[in-house]
Amino acid sequence: MSTPHVKTCSLVLLFLSCFHISAQEQNASAGFKVEEVVTDLTFPWSVAFLSNNQMLVTERGGTLRHVVNKTVSKPIAGIPDDLYVKGQGGLLDVVLHPQYRQNGWIYLSYSSGTDSNNTLKVIRAKLRDNQLVEKQDIFEVLPYRDTPVHYGAKMVFIEDNSLLITSGDGFDYREDAQRDNNQMGKILRVLDDGSIPLDNPYIGETEKNLSAAVFTKGHRNPQGLVYDLNRNKVFSHEHGPAGGDEINIIKMGKNYGWPIITYGKDYSGATISPFKSYPGMEQPLVDWTPSVAPSGMAVYYGSLFPQMRGDLLVSTLKTKEILWIKMRGDKVVEQQSLFADLGYRFRDIKVHPDGSLYLLVDSAEGKILRVTPQIN
Template sequence: MKQSFYIIFVYFSFIVFGFSQSKEYELIVPDLTNPWGFTFLPDNALLITEKEGKLIHFKNGVKREVQGVPKIYHRGQGGFLDIELHPNYQKNNWIYFTYASSEGKGSGGNTTLMRAKLKNNQLIDQQVLYKASPNSTKGQHFGSRITFDEENHVYFSVGDRGNRDEYPQDLTKDGGKIYRLNDDGTIPKNNPFINISNAKKAVYSYGHRNPQGMEINPLTKEIWSHEHGPKGGDEINIIKKGKNYGWPKVSYGVNYSGTKFTDNTSLPNMENPIYYWTPSIAPSGMAFINSDKYGNWKSNLLIGSLKFQYLTRCVLKGNKVFKEVKMLKDIGRVRSIEQGLDGFIYVGVENLGIIKLLPK
């Protein structure tokens, strides 16, 4: 009798309360406001940037605020941004992160790349590797994601800072660019614009609006990035050395008012996106599934939507997006995505925390 009652209760709970074995996620780090970026330390602890200016160390259910964080310029879309470990972290202990800083020329702030080491819950040996200039009080388009290639070059993005008609197409000015440095901050001798007079020598590609996702494709080793368009025209691009990605001369988007700023979706000597969204989804975060934890999802591309508050799984055929599958619908503004050391996918969601994506 008791066994029958238990079976009926469980069945009733599944139907009425929606309990299901198809649960999509597990909450790992609760109570975060805006986990802009995060990365896993070798002991499986997490380092998490909170956009407002905090760096969180999370291990075994305990959150501690890391001390010695540089002064963060927190305005609009600016703040504490991405964070990544050096590929040889276990030997050199370098941690790289981007943030908005008010240091340097002009009022306001601009995107900065720093590296530092973590010791006794304190950031030490801090080194600014690049500071975009000039500062601006505009609150939009700081970028900024970080990735490393197999030669340990560090790539990072800086948005156009709301100055679309001046910065993205001008190689002598920061903004609207993806940059490449050696891991110590020096300029690689084979950077594409190293011999162009007055050009920013760190620039790797240009003509970008606001890239907030960037990863190395584990199969092809190419750099994939996505960026915000205006009203429509969010893009996925494969980043190639020295190439112009068109903003604002070409776009699939329009002004927020609905008026056009260009009639061109393609022009000679400018790279076309491999995929674009109209209407905009406001993409943030990017990760390739590179483990066997999710079956035939392996090699799919994951991207978060800030606007529509879901995770999209892009099924790829070569370098093309074959189809999209929306996941975690209405979970909140998806800000950051990483594959953990255990092969599972982890997702940072604003006003929720960091969740683990569960296999179906």
């Protein structure tokens, strides 16, 4: 199966598909109005919209903020005491229950533990008087590890209100992505209370089977995860090593290959695997070699940018751009670079209820940008 490569294309398709040297990149923000809506954040990681004028923002260092009409709250109290902040770890994703307006549940992912013994955890809680209350443990990734990187940590609710959670391979434990009875390098699926769905593909015969929570396997560090209601499909992207970043369509029970198949190499330049394909393993929808370091992802169905309808938008850290992944059905037909002229590392991208785009800038002087159409 052929795979689109971002920075390589034939001469025949040069004008159409090599967006990295296209005229659009020369003025990547043309046609868009970009404004700062929140400033003075420290490495913001994720955002969830409570309403049109309210949102929650996580800061990796361990702070959760409530923003109302662009006014940022003091740190919300009640962050878990076992929070572990080091490397890529800290307070990470925040999502709302699909029935948030009725039940008030907020879900948070974070790294927990110590240098020698840490993992990814998910809790849920309610927000009351700038404090997290009624906290409940939802999930803990097992086994623990001794590396502060590759947590995954993205979450999304799908059509049956079950929760998908991405779990990275811990960097030094890449073989665990293929191991059974192990939750690292996987996408996990639980019910909204943390219990295991009985139709999970590796449910096994006992509750002690760690594979029971596994939805898919063979992932490195998946940090983009969206559910497309219109297509009824889940899209994920993940960091490769040196090259081999990829987007996948996530299907229950499938194996996405890492580290047996990859388009990337080790950071030392050494070969990780001789295989780019292997029987029983999925090919990516998109491969980025060299790496772009994809972070967040959104699927667009808002009203402000009708030209983006049904397309994917990917924030990147290394190449400091938003990649507009143009889709036709389930196929990628073109990619376009946006906002590279701003020079920011983008940690996440979300679609606001009004159809505007919110971009999280990954920095010690972090901020949130709002993107709307430029009106001349």
